[in-house]
Structure formats: C-alpha cells, structure tokens
Amino acid sequence: MNIVLLSGGSGKRLWPLSNDIRSKQFIKIFKNEDGTYESMVQRVYRQIKKADANATVTIATSKTQVSAIHNQLGENVGISVEPCRRDTFPAIALATSYLVDVQGIDPEESVIVCPVDPYVEDDYFEALKRLSDQAEKGEANLVLIGMEPTYPSEKYGYIIPENSEKTAKVVTFKEKPTTEAAKEYIKQGALWNGGVFAYKLKYMLNKAHELIDFTDYQDLFTKYETLTKISFDYAVVEKESHIQVMRFAGQWKDLGTWNTLTEAMGECNVGDTMMNEKCENVHIINELGIPVLAMGLHDVVISASPEGILVSDKEQSSYIKPFVDKIDQQIMFAEKSWGSFRVLDVEEESLTIKVTLNAGHSMNYHSHKYRDEVWVVISGSGLTIVDGMEQKVRTGDVITMQAGCRHTIKAETELKLVEVQLGRGISVHDKQKFPLE
Amino acid sequence: MNIVLLSGGSGKRLWPLSNDIRSKQFIKIFKNEDGTYESMVQRVYRQIKKADANATVTIATSKTQVSAIHNQLGENVGISVEPCRRDTFPAIALATSYLVDVQGIDPEESVIVCPVDPYVEDDYFEALKRLSDQAEKGEANLVLIGMEPTYPSEKYGYIIPENSEKTAKVVTFKEKPTTEAAKEYIKQGALWNGGVFAYKLKYMLNKAHELIDFTDYQDLFTKYETLTKISFDYAVVEKESHIQVMRFAGQWKDLGTWNTLTEAMGECNVGDTMMNEKCENVHIINELGIPVLAMGLHDVVISASPEGILVSDKEQSSYIKPFVDKIDQQIMFAEKSWGSFRVLDVEEESLTIKVTLNAGHSMNYHSHKYRDEVWVVISGSGLTIVDGMEQKVRTGDVITMQAGCRHTIKAETELKLVEVQLGRGISVHDKQKFPLE
Numbered sequence: 030m031n032i033v034l035l036s037g038g039s040g041k042r043l044w045p046l047s048n049d050i051r052s053k054q055f056i057k058i059f060k061n062e063d064g065t066y067e068s069m070v071q072r073v074y075r076q077i078k079k080a081d082a083n084a085t086v087t088i089a090t091s092k093t094q095v096s097a098i099h100n101q102l103g104e105n106v107g108i109s110v111e112p113c114r115r116d117t118f119p120a121i122a123l124a125t126s127y128l129v130d131v132q133g134i135d136p137e138e139s140v141i142v143c144p145v146d147p148y149v150e151d152d153y154f155e156a157l158k159r160l161s162d163q164a165e166k167g168e169a170n171l172v173l174i175g176m177e178p179t180y181p182s183e184k185y186g187y188i189i190p191e192n193s194e195k196t197a198k199v200v201t202f203k204e205k206p207t208t209e210a211a212k213e214y215i216k217q218g219a220l221w222n223g224g225v226f227a228y229k230l231k232y233m234l235n236k237a238h239e240l241i242d243f244t245d246y247q248d249l250f251t252k253y254e255t256l257t258k259i260s261f262d263y264a265v266v267e268k269e270s271h272i273q274v275m276r277f278a279g280q281w282k283d284l285g286t287w288n289t290l291t292e293a294m295g296e297c298n299v300g301d302t303m304m305n306e307k308c309e310n311v312h313i314i315n316e317l318g319i320p321v322l323a324m325g326l327h328d329v330v331i332s333a334s335p336e337g338i339l340v341s342d343k344e345q346s347s348y349i350k351p352f353v354d355k356i357d358q359q360i361m362f363a364e365k366s367w368g369s370f371r372v373l374d375v376e377e378e379s380l381t382i383k384v385t386l387n388a389g390h391s392m393n394y395h396s397h398k399y400r401d402e403v404w405v406v407i408s409g410s411g412l413t414i415v416d417g418m419e420q421k422v423r424t425g426d427v428i429t430m431q432a433g434c435r436h437t438i439k440a441e442t443e444l445k446l447v448e449v450q451l452g453r454g455i456s457v458h459d460k461q462k463f464p465l466e
Numbered sequence: 467m468n469i470v471l472l473s474g475g476s477g478k479r480l481w482p483l484s485n486d487i488r489s490k491q492f493i494k495i496f497k498n499e500d501g502t503y504e505s506m507v508q509r510v511y512r513q514i515k516k517a518d519a520n521a522t523v524t525i526a527t528s529k530t531q532v533s534a535i536h537n538q539l540g541e542n543v544g545i546s547v548e549p550c551r552r553d554t555f556p557a558i559a560l561a562t563s564y565l566v567d568v569q570g571i572d573p574e575e576s577v578i579v580c581p582v583d584p585y586v587e588d589d590y591f592e593a594l595k596r597l598s599d600q601a602e603k604g605e606a607n608l609v610l611i612g613m614e615p616t617y618p619s620e621k622y623g624y625i626i627p628e629n630s631e632k633t634a635k636v637v638t639f640k641e642k643p644t645t646e647a648a649k650e651y652i653k654q655g656a657l658w659n660g661g662v663f664a665y666k667l668k669y670m671l672n673k674a675h676e677l678i679d680f681t682d683y684q685d686l687f688t689k690y691e692t693l694t695k696i697s698f699d700y701a702v703v704e705k706e707s708h709i710q711v712m713r714f715a716g717q718w719k720d721l722g723t724w725n726t727l728t729e730a731m732g733e734c735n736v737g738d739t740m741m742n743e744k745c746e747n748v749h750i751i752n753e754l755g756i757p758v759l760a761m762g763l764h765d766v767v768i769s770a771s772p773e774g775i776l777v778s779d780k781e782q783s784s785y786i787k788p789f790v791d792k793i794d795q796q797i798m799f800a801e802k803s804w805g806s807f808r809v810l811d812v813e814e815e816s817l818t819i820k821v822t823l824n825a826g827h828s829m830n831y832h833s834h835k836y837r838d839e840v841w842v843v844i845s846g847s848g849l850t851i852v853d854g855m856e857q858k859v860r861t862g863d864v865i866t867m868q869a870g871c872r873h874t875i876k877a878e879t880e881l882k883l884v885e886v887q888l889g890r891g892i893s894v895h896d897k898q899k900f901p902l903e
Contacts, residue, residue, distance in 0.1 A: 044759075045756075045759075303789055303792070305782065305785065305789065307779070307782055315775075317775070318812060319482075319772065319773060319774045319775065319795070319798065320774040320775070320795065321774065321775045321777070322481075322482075322774065322775070322776050322777070322778070322786070322789050323777050323778070324776075324777070324778035324779060324782040324783060324785065324786065324789075325778060325779030325781065325782030325783075326766070326777060326778070326779060329777070331775075333775055335756065336756060337756045337757040337758065337759065338752075338754075338757070338758045338759070338768075338770055338775060339758075339759050340758070340759070340760050340761070340763060340766070340768055340777050341759070341760070341761035341763070342744070342761060342762030342763060344762065345742065345744055345761040345762030346761060346762075348742065349759070349761065352740050352742065352759050353759075355740070356757055358756070358757070361756065373810040373811055373818065373820075374810055374820050374884070375755060376844055376845060376882065377845075378844075378845060378861070379844035379845065381810065381818075381844070381884050383810075383811050383818070401862055403842050403862075403864055405886045405888075407811075407813055407815075407816035407818070407886060407888065408813060408814075408815060408816065424815070424816075424888060425838055425840075425888050427840055427864055427866055429864055445813065445816075447818050447886050449842045449844060451842075451844065451861060451862050
C-alpha cells in the first residue's frame with residue numbers, strides 16, 4: 030500500500046497548542062497504554078504500519094513541518110516537501126512525481142491520498158487497502174471513500190453515488206450544503222466526502238504533465254514557486270467522469286476544534302492538573318511545568334502551553350480564530366529535527382531560551398550579526414565548534430560567543446543548555462548558516 | 467495617630483497569587499488612576515498617610531514578609547518582626563514594646579491595632595482617628611470598632627453593646643454564630659467584630675509584664691520563641707470589663723477569597739488578557755508573560771502566576787484551600803527587599819532563575835555547599851565580589867562560581883541576571899551567609 034498523507038497548515042483553531050510552526054497534528058494528546066502520549070500524525074502512522082507493515086508512507090507538507098515530522102516519526106518516513114503553498118493539485122502532482130522518481134514506485138501501482146489528521150480506528154485502514162486494490166483494478170480513474178453520514182452536517186461536501194452498492198459510480202458532488210439540503214442528499218443516499226481517494230500513479234502523472242510543463246520531480250520541485258494555485262477538485266475531480274466511491278461506515282472524526290478534539294481525548298487531563306468534584310465535562314491539557322486547578326466548571330476546555338492559556342466553553346471554542354489572529358507574539362516553543370527549544374524569558378535586549386538536543390544531533394553551523402550568545406550546558410555532553418575550534422563540553426561548561434562568530438554544538442548524549450542572547454534587535458532572521466569547515 | 471497593622475500568614479485561599487512567602491496583602495491588584503497597580507498593604511498605607519501624614523505606622527509580621535514590606539512601602543515603615551509565630555497576644559505585646567522601647571513613643575499615647583488587609587474607604591481612617599482619641603481619654607481600657615452588619619453573616623464574631631449610642635460599653639462578645647443566632651444578635655443591636663481596637667500603650671505594656679517575664683523589647687524579642695501561644699482574645703479581651711465599642715457604618719470588606727477580591731478589583735483584567743463577548747462576570751489576573759484568552763465563561767475567575775493557574779467558578783473558589791495544601795512545589799516567584807526572582811526552568815540537577823536587583827541593592831554575601839552557579843548579566847551594571855575579589859560587571863558579562871565560593875552582586879543601576887544553578891540536591895537551604903570582608 031502506498032499512501033500520501035496531506036499534512037496541512039497552521040491550525041490556529043487549536044491555539045495555544047498549535048502555532049505557526051506546530052500544527053495540530055503534532056500535539057501529543059492521545060494517551061497510550063504505556064502512559065506515554067502520541068500525536069495525531071504518530072497515531073495515524075502507527076495505525077498504517079499495523080494495517081500494512083510494508084506500506085510506503087509519504088507525507089506531503091511544507092518545509093516548516095519537516096523537523097517536527099522527523100522528530101516524531103523518525104528519519105525513514107518519506108517527505109514530499111512543498112517549497113511553498115500552491116494549493117492541492119500542485120501538491121498532489123509533486124507527491125506523485127516524488128513517489129515515481131524518488132521512491133522508484135511502479136507507475137502502474139496505485140496510491141492513496143488522505144489528510145493526516147482524521148481520528149479513526151483500524152477498520153479505516155482496512156477500507157484504505159480495499160480502496161487501493163479497487164484503484165489498481167482500473168475500473169475508474171479515481172476511487173473515493175464516502176463516509177456514511179451520521180447527521181445532516183453543513184461542514185462536509187457530499188458525494189452522490191449511482192446506487193447503494195458497496196462500490197458505486199459517482200453521479201455528482203455537492204459543496205457544503207445547508208442542513209435542509211443535506212437532509213435531502215442523505216435521503217438520496219449521499220455520502221460525506223472526507224478528501225480520501227486513490228488513483229494509479231501513471232494517471233496522475235499524465236494529468237500533471239497535461240497541466241504543468243515539467244520533466245521530472247526535480248524539475249517540478251525547482252519551478253514549484255512559479256506554479257498557478259489550483260485545487261485538486263477544480264483541476265481533476267470536476268472534469269473526470271470515471272469516478273467510483275466506496276462506502277465506509279466506521280468511526281471517522283475530524284478533530285479540528287477543541288470541542289471535537291477533547292471528545293476524542295479519552296482522558297480528561299494531560300499534564301499537572303487538579304479538578305474539584307464540582308467540575309463536569311472539563312478537559313485540561315497543560316504543557317506548562319506548573320499546576321492547573323479547575324473548580325466548579327462545566328463544559329470547559331483549559332489549554333495551557335508556552336504560547337498562552339485558553340479557557341473556553343467547549344462550544345464557544347470554535348470561534349477562536351479571530352482572537353488568535355490578533356496575537357502577535359514570537360514563537361515560544363518548537364520541536365525541531367534535532368530536538369526542541371523553549372523561550373524562558375524575554376527582555377528588550379535579551380532573550381533566554383532552553384535548548385534540548387537529541388543524542389547524536391547538532392544545530393546548523395551558524396552566526397548572528399546583531400547578538401552575542403552565552404551557552405550554559407545544564408545536562409549531557411557533546412562537542413562545540415566555535416570559529417573552527419572544537420571543544421568537548423559537559424554539564425556546567427560555559428561558552429561565550431561574540432556577534433559574528435560561527436558556532437554549533439553536537440550532542441553526544443541528550444544535551445540541554447540555557448542560551449542567553451544579548452543585543453539590540455534580536456530576531457530569528459538574524460542567522461547565517463555555513464558549511465562545516 | 468499610632469497604628470499597628472497585623473500582617474498575617476500565607477493566604478493560600480488566593481493561590482496562585484499568594485504563596486508561602488507572598489501573602490495576599492502584597493498582590494498588586496488595585497489599579498491606580500495613573501495605570502499602575504497597588505497591593506492591599508500599599509493601598510492601606512497610602513490611605514493612612516492621607517488621613518494623617520504624621521501617623522506612625524508599624525507592621526507586625528513574621529520575618530518572611532520583611533523583604534516584601536520594604537520593597538512595597540520603602541525603608542521608612544516600622545516593622546515589628548516576630549521571630550516565629552506565637553499567636554496574637556505575644557505579637558501585640560511585642561509590637562507594643564517595640565513602639566515604646568524602639569520608636570520611643572510616650573506610654574500615655576494610644577495605639578490602634580488592625581488587620582493589614584481590609585478593603586475600606588477614607589471614612590474608615592477617620593473612624594480610626596476617633597477610636598484613637600477615645601482610647602486616649604481613658605474611659606475604657608480597650609476601645610473596639612463595631613461594624614454595622616449588612617446581613618446575618620456566619621463569618622464574623624459579634625459585639626453586643628449596652629445601647630445604640632455611637633460609643634457604648636460592651637456587654638459581651640459572641641463567637642461566629644449560625645445565621646439564625648446572627649439574626650437574633652442583630653435584632654439586639656449587635657455589631658461585627660473586625661478585630662480593630664485601640665488602647666493606651668502603658669495598659670498593654672502592663673498586661674504584657676503580668677503575663678510574660680521580660681525586661682524590654684530586646685529581651686522579649688530574644689525569648690519570643692519560648693513564649694506560650696495564646697490569643698489576644700483569650701489573654702486580654704475575655705478578662706477585661708472596661709471595653710467600649712464605636713459604631714462604624716462605612717464600607718468594610720474582607721478580601722479573603724477570590725470571590726470577594728474580584729468584586730473589589732474595579733476592572734476585570736490585569737495583565738495580557740482577551741475575552742470574547744460571551745463572557746459574563748469573568749475576572750482574569752495574569753502575571754505570566756503569555757496571553758490568556760477566555761471564551762463563553764460565566765462567573766469565573768482565572769488567575770495565572772509563576773506558581774500555577776486557577777480557573778474557578780467564583781463561589782467555588784472559597785473551597786480552594788485543601789487543593790492548594792496538596793501542591794508541593796518550590797517557590798517560583800518572590801519579592802525581596804533587594805528586588806525579585808523568578809524560576810525559569812527546573813531540571814533534576816539544574817535550576818535556572820532570573821534575578822532582578824533594584825539599583826543600589828545587593829544580595830547577601832553567601833556561598834553554597836552543593837552547587838556551582840553561573841551568572842549572565844542581561845541588563846544593567848554593578849559590582850560582583852567573588853571570594854573577596856571585586857569586579858565591575860555589565861550586560862553580557864558572565865561570572866562562574868564553584869561550590870564553596872563566596873559571592874555577591876551589587877546593582878549600580880537596576881540589574882537583571884540569569885542565574886544557572888548546577889548540582890545534585892539543589893535547595894534553598896544550601897546557603898551560608900558571611901559578613902563582607
């Protein structure tokens with residue numbers, strides 16, 4: 030089974046756990062049996078590998094997410110990096126080309142494309158296998174999954190099939206309707222469109238060459254920025270007459286708001302939390318190192334992270350976006366491929382952060398024009414390179430770096446350090462990278 | 467006017483803004499006209515000085531509060547420091563002795579004793595002046611203020627006066643009653659006992675010598691720890707037949723819970739906060755440097771500080787104490803006479819804090835047995851002394867101190883530094899102080 034997971038944007042609707050560089054799919058919120066937590070992307074990846082240990086999984090995403098993906102899924106997962114956002118058709122064309130040209134998959138094989146963030150059970154992946162098999166048969170150019178609707182939702186597009194067979198020809202698609210129209214569609218046997226579909230690689234490759242002038246993956250990647258933004262629906266689906274749909278009646282949830290996310294959480298508390306017995310239907314997700322105490326609340330979600338604190342009635346939480354858009358704050362926490370960082374203190378002419386480097390990993394070799402830096406190693410051991418000079422470091426060592434000086438640190442064991450940045454105009458953009466000499 | 471303000475204990479009921487070393491009276495929560503904030507103790511002190519610019523104000527408290535008092539009221543306020551807690555009679559005896567022996571006040575003068583934390587208006591201090599004058603007349607040994615009850619409260623003790631005159635002899639006192647009993651008392655003309663009273667200094671000095679064997683203030687201070695715990699009510703009030711009460715009908719609020727405190731706050735938001743229009747009767751006090759967003763909440767108080775985060779229905783907030791008792795966490799923030807500190811990061815074998823020294827102030831000269839320390843000056847300038855060696859320091863300077871080394875820093879301007887503590891068994895108790903050589 031070949032599967033492309035579309036890993037989308039910034040997800041402000043789950044602020045403060047998601048931000049411009051941490052999308053909701055990376056929040057570790059689902060408790061495993063062993064007491065650890067996994068994110069949406071880790072859960073889906075684990076479920077895919079359970080359904081098919083040999084599945085080729087490729088994540089189509091922007092470069093801002095690459096670090097977080099490697100950090101959460103390891104180095105072996107395929108990533109089709111979009112150099113910039115160009116809507117769904119260019120993204121799918123690029124991922125398809127990546128599978129054939131980089132991963133070397135036979136163009137006769139099929140591939141499944143689906144969002145990275147549905148909350149589903151194992152039966153969903155069994156359905157994906159059948160979808161893949163159906164696409165490989167070649168009866169249709171596109172095969173979609175249609176979710177059996179549980180209520181006349183206004184949130185989804187609808188698929189109208191020819192009949193009520195398990196696999197049926199698609200007659201037409203309907204955009205997100207009113208509740209009234211949705212009821213009517215459901216009477217006619219309509220299904221929710223969850224954006225899950227499969228096709229033969231060669232079919233999509235031909236489509237891509239029809240619409241875009243490129244030779245191979247590398248060429249397409251290079252000229253990606255010049256491509257016209259166009260949706261997959263508009264470019265392909267609306268013009269395609271050979272489309273089938275396969276019914277799926279299992280659990281399928283879109284965890285896009287705090288309301289739906291907390292329903293799926295399983296337990297009410299993550300992190301250091303307390304609740305009195307007068308709390309009802311309260312969920313607390315606390316990523317800060319200090320306790321959260323809730324008393325006498327009903328139907329409330331509390332979410333605390335280094336970015337901020339949300340306390341919201343669950344229904345009201347779906348109106349969060351305009352408020353979060355107003356927040357103009359630097360990123361306070363980020364996961365990177367090499368580890369993570371967290372802002373500890375912000376002053377006008379200094380910034381103090383805590384950096385955790387995973388064992389064997391290092392930062393880029395880089396310099397800053399407008400700031401000095403001081404590192405204090407607080408645990409672990411490693412190697413610093415400062416202006417070409419190598420030095421072993423361990424807990425308690427202090428490294429001072431003047432503006433302009435090139436520096437990096439490599440962790441032997443997991444290594445934590447406190448970094449104090451000093452200067453006027455401290456900015457994430459003040460960074461020049463160099464190859465190691 | 468001589469006034470002794472009794473500044474009480476830890477005030478866990480206003481967690482997370484109050485903690486073992488920051489009592490509720492030091493929380494800056496009342497907005498001034500110029501946009502700054504003042505604490506209960508600052509407000510009361512300002513109100514006293516407005517009523518009587520020459521008032522002698524003495525704060526009777528434990529040594530843990532001395533730093534915060536100097537920090538908020540300056541160096542000129544009198545402080546009668548209780549070496550340990552020994553209930554109200556020893557505390558009042560010590561403060562009385564302090565006024566006579568240290569401040570040199572004539573024992574014929576009267577003094578008013580009252581709690582530091584009532585939320586009152588200017589008329590309250592006019593009533594205190596009348597109380598002081600009445601005590602000086604010598605018609606009674608103790609003169610109390612009786613608050614006109616506004617409802618049959620179970621929270622207060624009651625004073626039963628002989629008649630309904632402005633100033634009347636006290637017939638008897640009643641402990642906190644049931645609502646039914648309170649109604650009955652109020653019918654009889656009873657008044658609330660707010661713990662506000664006045665006496666001539668020599669009266670209390672005589673009482674103190676009757677019950678405690680001591681020569682003068684210094685002697686009493688030295689043997690304070692050996693004194694028996696005994697309340698002022700039990701030791702003095704219950705045995706005294708010459709007591710008067712003066713009626714007071716102005717505003718008098720006890721801001722002991724989040725519910726009553728938020729009522730007095732004036733505005734709903736302190737710090738970086740946002741609320742949507744569906745919030746009703748919501749108060750947010752945010753001392754963290756990250757935004758708090760509230761949506762669709764009713765009758766809720768949100769309080770966020772370096773110690774933790776409370777989200778509570780206002781009524782329920784009065785049941786907070788047992789939950790806070792369970793929290794076993796180090797102090798994350800404290801105001802000191804020399805400035806303040808805040809914990810930024812806690813690891814098993816390191817602790818990172820931010821220290822702010824006020825201009826002209828310095829730490830104690832001290833050493834640690836079990837930890838090394840690193841200072842990074844992030845703003846300001848000053849002078850370090852490390853094992854007797856003086857050195858000027860300014861922004862960007864790094865000072866490393868091995869365990870055992872004696873060190874201090876004196877701020878010329880306001881000076882901020884990041885301190886990284888490194889070692890096993892980091893503890894506030896690992897500190898030895900030295901005189902400067």
